[in-house]
Amino acid sequence: MIKSIFFAIFHHERGPQVLHQVPDGSITPSPPPSTDPPPLIDFDHISSHIIPKQELCDRLVTICTNKYRLLGYPVCLEDRRYERNEFIFNFAVVLDEDAEFSTYKSVVRKLAKLFKALEEQSGFLSNEVTRASVYALIEQVLEDLNNYSECMIPINESNTINIKLFPTYAPPPPVKAWHVPVSTVQLELLMDATWDLTMQKIVPHIDGINSVRRISELADADYALTKKAISHLLYYGCLTLVDIFAFSGIYAVTADISSLLADTQMQEECINYVRSSESTKIAFSDVFALYCSLSQGVTLKKWCIDHFPRLKGIDVRRFIGFGIVKGVIYRVHKYPVATNAASMPVPAKLATFLKGGSSFDEICTEMQVGEKKVLELLEGCDVQIVHR
Template structure:
């Protein structure tokens, strides 16, 4: 992200709108009739109505695109009988690539305009030919410092300074789901005090890398909606990351980002120390073999049995979550889909959206907490990768009052269903036996 050009423009009573100073030089050509080199960015005549607009459009942010560049300005109008036509309109314009994120430049443009407006009102800084001659040097320094350091502090005179800073725009976090598991990336005890939100203080002790958001609300005896808002706030400020619920019935596989893990020796050492259950470090070739042996159709419990000897010094949960956090391991989710509602109508799978946790490639941070085993989740593991049809079996007690039908649309995986209904996967599968379904792996 960088500024391509900054220029100062004003309205001349005889010549109309004109560019007085520009950095770099020749970035803006006055007109197509100018017998000089072709314009680097654009012709000023083509955009002058937006740079020096009518008085009604002054004192507000104006942004527009031209020739694949975005221009941000804050045209300012001062009224005084000392000026020609009793008014003075000027504008400091910042030029970026059209594709650049420009939100952080809006306050910079506004502050720059208001600073020079105050200088003009106090000392006639821009109207006076002597003092305004320093404008070129000032905007040159502004551009260089913002591009290099994202901030600047440039003295104008004894009592005025250009003090600007580009603040990064953080996008809002993804919606928090009941089955999401927050993992701390900071030590809360070192930053939390008595002024923190009461709900936040109640839920912090239960953020251990194991408990889901729903479970945290229950353990903290806190309102679930408020708990989600607190977790979202922690995610926004980078205090936590989000992973899925770990069960030994889960299925994981590596992706192409494994190459980054293989080539990063720092990650090798981090992984060795992190996954150890007793202080004994596993050699990296063995770690790599274990990760590559994870595959679709193989649950963690089956994989653990196959590699029991090599995993004796390994915390399996931390081993899996390290791969998820670093982005080279992904979760294969299971989605129950109703295939017949009794009237012969089959639910189309291709038209159903998939609601999952999302990519884990951007997750970074530390995992804490003890391992957790949910053996009930392994019930359908043997069928992973294949469609499993269930129906009503003799003597099976089914709670038909459960609102299961709304989950059988191909958009809800078992993590979501189990968390919403507060049941284990075994209990959910038992109740799903009342419906003809397929379990689809994605």
């Protein structure tokens, strides 16, 4: 949230000056008598950065002071009509120091470029009459961006302040060939004819079962473009990535298993998702006990045999998938490690995966063979299987 917006210039006699500030008194003290709270910052202390030398103009400036962050974009215009042949101004915003500020960089850039154009066209900022409207403009910008994350404010018949704050997301995790994308929204309802062609081809094959490599093959799409499209969907939270489901896999509970016990809404979601049909009735206590029974050293196949009577009405694939997505269980991966892979009687491509950094999922996907085939190729070789 924006704490303040202000407009400052370099006065040829008095130096850096704040001409307009919203709220009043937020940057420089209001003249007495005034009931405004004290300023958020000491403007005199940072004025040389808000109105810098000409060499630092026309670029983004970020300043942290008194637990606040200031973003500005000082502009310098050279012309003989100005005192000292130049006019320097800056529209700056004030945010909390620990607030996400990347989306506000475009705000100060747009304000600077818009008012630079207005000044060049008509002297909008250097003229005291037209400059008086700046206060109302920045006041409306602050209110609209804080309340609606966008603004469209007319300045005159030809110019409008159009700004929209777009949310920022963390970079998506790397997409690997053996990852399985699971949709968190109904992609078919979001997709239209304007979507990327690769995206349109791969979406029908995103079913929580197919790996990225398999999706690329089924959609007859370039693998690199498929990865990029899936990464794009990940960025906007439309997908999550899980491991390839296999009954030979090993699963165990995480420390977050307690969150399932405490969250009644998640419990209801879990029951509705993992049951094999809508008419099936299962108790959450049974589902929770099954999750807690997963442990290292026991394959899913053996676990299903041991708990077969209790799995009535439960879809095992969805049971595992829900636990992975919610973070209450995790997959224990297997990594083959060879002491001297180069001298082993195995295919050269397989030998490159025997250094301890490649899981069986990666090996099987890249070699396009099953785990059983990989184990047959490694039979009789000096290879250790590490679970982690």
